Amino acid sequence: MKLAINGTTRTFDGDPRTTLLDFLRRDCDLTGTKKGCDHGQCGACTVLVNGQRINSCLTLTVMHEDDEITTIEGLGTPQDMHPLQSAFVDHDGYQCGYCTPGQICSAKAMLDEAKAGWPSVVTEDLTAEIDLSGDEIRERMSGNLCRCGAYSNIIDAITDVKEAAR
Amino acid sequence: MSKSITLDQPDQRNLLDRMAQGTIGKPVNRLEGPDKVSGVATYAAEFSAPGAANGVLVTSTISKGEVALIDEASVMGMPGVLAVISDQRMIARPAQGGAGEAPVQQVKQIDYWGQPVAVVVAETFEQARDAAKRLKITYNADDMSDVVLNPEDADSWEEGPGTETVEQGALPQAMSEAAYSVDATYTTEGHNSAPMEPHAALAEWDGTKLTVHASLQMLNYNIDELADSMGLDAENVHLLSPYVGGGFGSKLGISPDVAAASVAAMQLGRPVRVVLSRQQVFQSVIRRTETTQRVRLAADADGRLQGFGHEAKVTNLPEEEFAEPVTQASAFLYPGQDRVLKVEMGRIHRMTAGSVRAPGEAVGMQALEAAMDELAEESGIGPVELRLRNIPERHPSDDVPYSSRRLAECLKAGAEAFGWDDKDRKPAQRREGEWWIGTGMATAARIHNLSKAEASVTLMEDGTAVVATDMTDIGTGTYTILGQIAGEMLGLEPSDVLVRLGDSDLARGPGSGGSWGAASSGSAVQIACEAIREELCDMLGCEDEDLTLKDGFAIHNNKRQSLPELLNGRSIEKLGKLKPGETEDDFAQASYGAFFTEVAVNAYTGETRIRRMSGAFGIGRVLNEKTAKSQCMGGMVWCIGSALMEDMMFDHRDGHLANCDLAEYHVPVNRDVPHLDVIMVEERDPAASPLQAKGVGELGICGGAGAICNAIYNACGVRLRSFPMTPDKLIDHLPEI
Numbered sequence: 080m081k082l083a084i085n086g087t088t089r090t091f092d093g094d095p096r097t098t099l100l101d102f103l104r105r106d107c108d109l110t111g112t113k114k115g116c117d118h119g120q121c122g123a124c125t126v127l128v129n130g131q132r133i134n135s136c137l138t139l140t141v142m143h144e145d146d147e148i149t150t151i152e153g154l155g156t157p158q159d160m161h162p163l164q165s166a167f168v169d170h171d172g173y174q175c176g177y178c179t180p181g182q183i184c185s186a187k188a189m190l191d192e193a194k195a196g197w198p199s200v201v202t203e204d205l206t207a208e209i210d211l212s213g214d215e216i217r218e219r220m221s222g223n224l225c226r227c228g229a230y231s232n233i234i235d236a237i238t239d240v241k242e243a244a245r
Numbered sequence: 246m247s248k249s250i251t252l253d254q255p256d257q258r259n260l261l262d263r264m265a266q267g268t269i270g271k272p273v274n275r276l277e278g279p280d281k282v283s284g285v286a287t288y289a290a291e292f293s294a295p296g297a298a299n300g301v302l303v304t305s306t307i308s309k310g311e312v313a314l315i316d317e318a319s320v321m322g323m324p325g326v327l328a329v330i331s332d333q334r335m336i337a338r339p340a341q342g343g344a345g346e347a348p349v350q351q352v353k354q355i356d357y358w359g360q361p362v363a364v365v366v367a368e369t370f371e372q373a374r375d376a377a378k379r380l381k382i383t384y385n386a387d388d389m390s391d392v393v394l395n396p397e398d399a400d401s402w403e404e405g406p407g408t409e410t411v412e413q414g415a416l417p418q419a420m421s422e423a424a425y426s427v428d429a430t431y432t433t434e435g436h437n438s439a440p441m442e443p444h445a446a447l448a449e450w451d452g453t454k455l456t457v458h459a460s461l462q463m464l465n466y467n468i469d470e471l472a473d474s475m476g477l478d479a480e481n482v483h484l485l486s487p488y489v490g491g492g493f494g495s496k497l498g499i500s501p502d503v504a505a506a507s508v509a510a511m512q513l514g515r516p517v518r519v520v521l522s523r524q525q526v527f528q529s530v531i532r533r534t535e536t537t538q539r540v541r542l543a544a545d546a547d548g549r550l551q552g553f554g555h556e557a558k559v560t561n562l563p564e565e566e567f568a569e570p571v572t573q574a575s576a577f578l579y580p581g582q583d584r585v586l587k588v589e590m591g592r593i594h595r596m597t598a599g600s601v602r603a604p605g606e607a608v609g610m611q612a613l614e615a616a617m618d619e620l621a622e623e624s625g626i627g628p629v630e631l632r633l634r635n636i637p638e639r640h641p642s643d644d645v646p647y648s649s650r651r652l653a654e655c656l657k658a659g660a661e662a663f664g665w666d667d668k669d670r671k672p673a674q675r676r677e678g679e680w681w682i683g684t685g686m687a688t689a690a691r692i693h694n695l696s697k698a699e700a701s702v703t704l705m706e707d708g709t710a711v712v713a714t715d716m717t718d719i720g721t722g723t724y725t726i727l728g729q730i731a732g733e734m735l736g737l738e739p740s741d742v743l744v745r746l747g748d749s750d751l752a753r754g755p756g757s758g759g760s761w762g763a764a765s766s767g768s769a770v771q772i773a774c775e776a777i778r779e780e781l782c783d784m785l786g787c788e789d790e791d792l793t794l795k796d797g798f799a800i801h802n803n804k805r806q807s808l809p810e811l812l813n814g815r816s817i818e819k820l821g822k823l824k825p826g827e828t829e830d831d832f833a834q835a836s837y838g839a840f841f842t843e844v845a846v847n848a849y850t851g852e853t854r855i856r857r858m859s860g861a862f863g864i865g866r867v868l869n870e871k872t873a874k875s876q877c878m879g880g881m882v883w884c885i886g887s888a889l890m891e892d893m894m895f896d897h898r899d900g901h902l903a904n905c906d907l908a909e910y911h912v913p914v915n916r917d918v919p920h921l922d923v924i925m926v927e928e929r930d931p932a933a934s935p936l937q938a939k940g941v942g943e944l945g946i947c948g949g950a951g952a953i954c955n956a957i958y959n960a961c962g963v964r965l966r967s968f969p970m971t972p973d974k975l976i977d978h979l980p981e982i
């Protein structure tokens with residue numbers, strides 16, 4: 080079966096038990112997507128599937144025929160960073176860096192979700208345009224754990240990108 | 246070739262402030278940042294090794310006894326399975342931080358539930374995981390009536406190894422004569438480091454030399470631990486840890502994956518990768534001990550402490566020589582000539598207790614600072630004022646002076662920035678809807694450690710520089726600050742300094758632990774740069790005071806020459822060596838700070854939310870304002886975890902850790918953490934290190950949970966002495982609304 084990873088078509092014919100996460104890390108050599116818990120509890124493995132964020136450890140590769148997968152490597156490179164990547168560097172939105180690719184992929188999809196009008200549990204007016212306050216971003220980013228404790232800076236980084244996009 | 250400094254006297258030269266580049270202290274972005282945010286920074290399990298097999302650990306399902314039989318045939322026929330290994334070179338426990346020798350290795354003698362027993366190796370991870378699940382193991386379990394599993398059942402208590410007992414004067418008398426006193430007992434539960442990157446090792450064996458990519462904090466010690474475990478000479482072991490996805494103590498010593506991958510690679514003659522599952526990270530590496538702490542405070546009518554007691558009970562497995570040094574900061578923080586300090590350890594059969602971020606102060610300070618709040622209330626003296634009145638002139642037991650100590654400044658700066666009201670402290674006065682609102686504060690203190698360190702610096706012929714040491718950057722900012730130190734000394738921007746870390750073939754440093762990395766390895770870099778400057782001075786025929794290095798130019802005697810021109814095709818490599826000296830004993834050295842927080846406690850459910858939190862910290866010289874603040878913020882997040890949620894829950898029947906993953910062991914998530922304000926209080930500490938810098942990595946976790954405890958009391962009038970302060974502990978005591 081075929082699927083697209085960062086715009087490149089890949090073929091998968093391996094062990095059906097292979098998670099999307101292990102396929103990316105091992106077979107595609109895209110180790111930017113991290114394995115933190117392998118149980119959907121930490122968010123380090125967050126990637127975009129057809130633009131939406133997903134824990135790649137909780138889904139099998141065989142479930143993604145013809146899907147378009149975007150990983151951290153597909154967002155930008157050290158020489159040509161995505162605005163979120165630059166903002167994480169400027170605001171020190173990381174320390175050890177292990178949760179970081181997941182945080183950034185998650186933030187990318189989260190900003191798109193808000194733009195599309197998706198509410199969260201802290202949204203007060205479900206019919207109004209979503210205003211991504213600090214509390215909204217905190218709530219929507221709470222599926223991505225950071226044990227180093229960079230949350231405050233992560234919020235600053237995402238807020239910067241949100242403001243710039245206005 | 247090398248230059249060595251032993252810190253027998255405070256280093257008053259203050260070299261960095263004399264330099265001209267102006268990069269030191271600046272909030273420079275992390276040098277490795279673009280690689281981290283782009284996913285190209287490579288962690289241990291991610292290195293490629295053609296033909297690598299994959300191993301999965303199998304761990305014990307009994308608490309005490311021995312392995313009777315490992316039925317290899319139960320899995321050897323499965324697809325891809327290569328070997329079932331249960332070898333005496335594997336390790337049954339992680340090495341303690343700084344051990345430098347093999348830990349307990351008898352994997353077939355079971356001492357705790359979750360102990361590694363075997364490793365199953367297969368072609369792929371999926372095959373190995375499946376076989377590991379199916380491997381049949383028969384145990385001979387001990388009679389459990391003889392096995393102590395729980396702290397309350399520990400039958401003998403010994404003085405905690407490595408801790409210092411102080412018995413001075415007559416504390417009971419001081420307590421009875423005190424104008425105000427507190428005698429309270431606090432409990433804390435076990436904590437797990439839970440770094441985001443699970444422990445991982447990729448081992449290769451060429452018949453003589455063992456090379457392991459591993460996620461480790463202290464290669465200098467890890468080399469000897471692994472060599473000793475494998476029965477190899479240390480020179481035949483090579484460790485690589487350029488990136489470490491968090492450690493927080495759990496990667497100080499070698500972990501079971503490192504030994505298992507090594508044994509398997511040596512047996513199979515091909516590379517083997519072993520990555521711990523998240524559950525194994527929780528159950529088979531280290532825990533921070535639970536503690537029971539009695540604090541006694543005896544103050545005179547002015548609130549000045551005359552008597553001081555802090556006694557703690559902690560636990561560990563038999564044979565382990567680590568005891569959580571709970572009273573470490575209590576030894577120097579507060580006065581009181583009548584003193585008792587004691588840590589007692591009980592032996593229980595739960596997983597190994599070891600160093601989790603800020604061993605000692607992390608739990609000791611939160612109890613002590615909660616007790617100080619009780620004393621403030623008892624005496625009617627404001628919490629900040631009480632602490633200002635209790636800053637001792639000299640170390641209360643050792644009678645030595647303090648090195649630089651900006652505690653009072655931190656208390657004042659933090660209070661001002663927060664808008665702290667030190668007078669009106671009556672609890673349960675402010676409610677917003679269903680939320681009780683309150684504020685609390687606490688002091689931060691953490692001892693300063695300095696370690697022997699070496700680092701090499703090369704000034705290249707093109708005028709750039711290379712720093713090389715086996716020091717690790719576990720998120721601490723080491724790549725960047727070492728680049729800044731070399732840049733400041735040699736007149737280069739940090740981007741012109743290549744920093745190579747995490748390779749045991751490089752100059753040996755102490756590794757990342759105990760907040761000593763920056764001060765120790767950083768000083769070694771500074772010393773190497775001094776030697777380079779000396780050589781440049783020789784070339785120019787001048788004294789160091791007359792040499793200015795800035796923006797890649799050497800300026801001397803009104804002449805400005807580019808470094809490549811001056812070097813004329815050669816490079817200069819120097820080794821810097823730092824040795825701790827007599828300043829260690831001549832001064833009481835620590836980093837200090839103060840936390841302030843506002844919390845909301847739900848009047849119906851007892852749930853606590855942190856609304857505001859700020860901290861002011863004095864850490865000697867700030868090497869990089871951005872990364873130093875991040876270290877403090879991270880610590881404050883850990884305070885929130887320790888105060889409100891982190892709690893290792895062991896099954897009392899068999900001692901197994903029940904909440905062994907990130908869904909059940911709760912660490913703070915983004916929404917648990919408000920915007921954090923961090924104030925760095927300017928300071929230089931010449932006794933602490935040649936850089937005049939002290940430790941920062943752990944200070945932020947030392948006391949803040951006490952501030953939250955005090956804020957909960959101020960909010961709703963419930964004084965909890967049991968951490969974490971979960972809703973179930975509050976709900977029965979909340980005032981009617």
